[in-house]
Amino acid sequence: MVARFMESHSFPLSVACFGIAGPVLSRQCKTTNLPWEVSEARLKRCFQFSQVRLINDLAATARAIPLIRSREQVPLNTAKARKGQNLALVAPGTGLGQALLVFHEGRYIPVSSEGGHVDFSPANEHR
Secondary structure, eight states: OHHHHHHHOOSOOOEEEEEESSOEETTEEEOSSSSOEEEHHHHHHHHTOSEEEEEEHHHHHHHHGGGOOGGGOOOSSSOOOOTTSOEEEEEESSSEEEEEEEEETTEEEEEEEOGGGOOOOOSSSOO
16 A cells, blocks of 8 residues: 555655554554554565654544634534643544543643443343
8 A cells, every 4th residue: 555655656755654543552553454464664664764653543633633623613512612621532433433632731642542442242231
């Protein structure tokens, strides 16, 4: 996929950041819904990037929330967003993606979650 992108775009690319579906641990990701194992080191080596970062796809999406203009929003209720407050992102898809933006010292810090990959299935009335 990366090779195809690089072949079809003529500009030089030396730094890359990829939002990837799954937990990123130790600069690697075993994707949630595909049999892929992706690592920053392999991408860097394969494409001669000077820098590569993998970040969770929902954390990447959450980073865009503060950039959304009011005219691009469709409210689901009458609550008003307040600047400087924590934000949450819920993204239904093949799972239930979740991410937070924690407001700290004047900026938002994305926090990814694999919260949608948990079970809650009581077996009977008691458990």
